[in-house]
Amino acid sequence: MQGATLTDEIAISLSQLIDDSQATKRRDPSHSDLDFIVKKAELWDVDPKNQGRSDGKAKRIREVLYWALENDVKKGEKLVKRVISLVKASGGFRENSINYTGQNQIENLIQAFKSTGYILTRDGEIQPVILDNLSEKEMGEALHSYIRRAKQGIEDAALVAGTGKDLMEAVAAYVVLKKMGSYPTQANFPTLLGQAFMMVGVATPHDKTDSNLPEPAIHRFEKSLYELACSINKLRNKEGTGHGRPFVSNLTRKEALSAIEGIGLVAEYLLNKLEDK
DSSP, X not given: OOSOOOOHHHHHHHHXXXXXXXXXXXXXXXXXXXXXXXXXXXXXXXXXXXXXXXXXXXXXXXXXXXXXXXXXXXXXXHHHHHHHHXXXXXXXXXXXXXXXXXXXXXXXXXXXXXXXXXXXOTXXXXXXXXXXXXXXXXXXXXXXXXXXXXXXXXXXXXXXXXXXXXXXXXXXXXXXXXXXXXXXXXXXHHHHHHHHHHHTTOOOTXXXXXXXXXXXXXXXXXXXXXXXXXXXXXXXXXXXXXXXXXXXXXXXXXXXXXHHHHHHHHHHHHHHHHHHO
């Protein structure tokens, strides 16, 4: 993955990780270290230091991350990963290191990652979370995090880390699981998606309508969402020839990003319908 996920909670917790304002001695990473990774993440233009301010490290990184959260999440996620890597390389996750950031700060960041689809280990490694190991509440939060990333066109959002499913399939399985207590692992995608739609009262093209009555306009919209999801699923690179890409290799990058945004649209509608029930 090119970056790590970015949320409000992660922005706050990560800035606390590099805050040495209360420490008796200055800890690495230094401001010059931060200069390098902020530039690599292409966020130097919005860095307070580049604007002539002398903010502390915590305030500086927090401000940059909040700008990215509002304006360019992809760059912000790259910076999150680089900050964690820098802290780890400096010994910030080792208790016997002079640059150790502190148990509370590390634990806060671990908790901030917990519902994002990734986990942060106590030694500073970012790993995909296995959704099956999460509680129902945590799983719902993790799927919402993937949906937010998909709607922003973030490339790794289409495939749910730690599973063999794409995001739309993972959401459909989650809906059926919530409603039935289990889901058919051998069902093909259109069948699984149709079951999920039906269970939350969303129309599919297979629904029979009374020819004597006008079809509600929302049904046409919902049927279109079903068709959109199935068409995107056909673009999946099931043969693994796309070098880590979630779609067939003959798609352009813009086409792939549009498909990812489409996944986010359908997945969010279905998950919201489930929660409304």
